[in-house]
Amino acid sequence: MITIHSVSSKRDWKQFFEFPNHLYKDNPYYVPTLVLDEKWNFNPKKNPAFEYIDSVAFLAEKDGKVVGRIAALINHKLNKAQQKKYMRFTRYDVIDDIEVSTLLFKKVFSWGKQKGMDTIIGPIGFSDLDKQGLLVEGFDQLGMFITLYNHPYYHEHLQQLGFTKDADWVEYKVYVPEQIDPRIARISEIAQKRHGYRLLSFTRKKEVLPYAHQMFHMYNESFANLYGFCPLTDGQINLAIKQFLSLVSLEYLYIVVDATGTVIGFGIMVPSLSQAMQKSHGHLFPLGFVRILQSLKKYDVLDMYLIAVKPEYMGRGVNAIILHEGLKKAMENGVKYAETGPELEDNDNIQTQWKSFRTEQHKRRRCYIRPLE
Known part of the structure; x- marks a missing residue:
């Protein structure tokens, strides 16, 4: 029974x-x-x-x-x-x-x-x-x-x-090329010189905090019209900052600001934690935390957690700046490919980014609907 x-x-x-x-x-x-x-x-x-x-x-x-x-x-x-x-x-x-x-x-x-x-x-x-x-x-x-x-x-x-x-939603493996597409490098350079955009760099996580709230408020703007999206409250943003900063590697955190220092785009990638989580069965103790730290140091796969651009800056080179820097780091560190995570199948803005790469659409996931009566 x-x-x-x-x-x-x-x-x-x-x-x-x-x-x-x-x-x-x-x-x-x-x-x-x-x-x-x-x-x-x-x-x-x-x-x-x-x-x-x-x-x-x-x-x-x-x-x-x-x-x-x-x-x-x-x-x-x-x-x-x-x-x-x-x-x-x-x-x-x-x-x-x-x-x-x-x-x-x-x-x-x-x-x-x-x-x-x-x-x-x-x-x-x-x-x-x-x-x-x-x-x-x-x-x-x-x-x-x-x-x-x-x-x-x-x-x-x-x-x-x-x-x-x-x-x-669809998910892709985006393979790291042997050389960076010259078009991405050129668009990145032009965007920074012509518009005064800057890619920030950090040596300590606490240096990120002054920009973190801007990032997630901008995230609310960028994702506003996507399926099922509900803007994060300040409390949720505070929690998200704690969670992401606990995992993020600074060399894979990309924040782009305009000439006034306002955040207009960001990207967060993290070395894959999949095998560490499997071995630890989802628990931090006794060895889960150690395995996570090991995964952050030794890896050949990256997980793309978030890429967001302020709506009015779409198509103005911000994505190219993030991709260019991400590619350089991935190539330096011997990464084979990055996984995109779920992207709505009709979200052309995000999927257009991968046209310059060798990709493999390897997963699909679905949200279902049903009337209660």
Whole structure:
């Protein structure tokens, strides 16, 4: 018999966070989420998103064993801005049993209708910086630290439950060339000489702090019209700064300012942490932190976390400045390729950047939609 109950006790939450590690124990492509981050995400005292979000989580058990989990949330801030009654599902993981999925979603649908919602989308999380999109292509590719991994049958379960495609993201391997395309170097040089743009350099992380808030406020502007995006509050920005600065390597942090010193673009790349997370099962202790530090020093793959340009500066060489410097560092350090992370399939502005490179579109992920009635 399958039972569903809401997550409330410490034991419940521990099972909720650890279930994916058990489900994907022998899967070579699954990359665990950092459990500490997940504890913060679901703690209203730690996650500023709870200022405008309601959330609930459920576990499914069969014969005393956890066989599925799911969380649901309502972003009241975004619903008000868009005049919608949408809810979201996230952290959906199940064994291959449609009955488990059916019962989990039945609980989620009921909760959403009680809250006055009429539509559900997902998987999509607390913010655009959260993991989102169900994997539908690329099951034989190593995951990224910032993305989801799931079995192929998840898609089949969602289809049987009446979900359809709402949006797709694609991901690329961008291979580092032997030589930098002269056009990128030329555009970068012209942009800096003609417009007075400057690429900042840092020797210590605390030197980044005066620009960090500008970066994420600009990020809000740059991503404003993208699918599912909700602008970060100051509290969320403070949290994002702490999280990114704890991982970022200064040689892969690129901030471009105009002649007045205002941030007009930035890029953040990080050496791949996938294998470190696999070995540590998403835990920092006892050896997880050490493995992360090792990954930041010895690597041949980069993960692109964020690239953003102030909207009015698109097409004016800011991207070229970031790409040019990123390529130089990647070539110096023997990087084979960089992974882009999820990009909306119709986001031509971002995908145009890769036309000068040898690329491989190796993953696709999807956000689904379904009316609650």
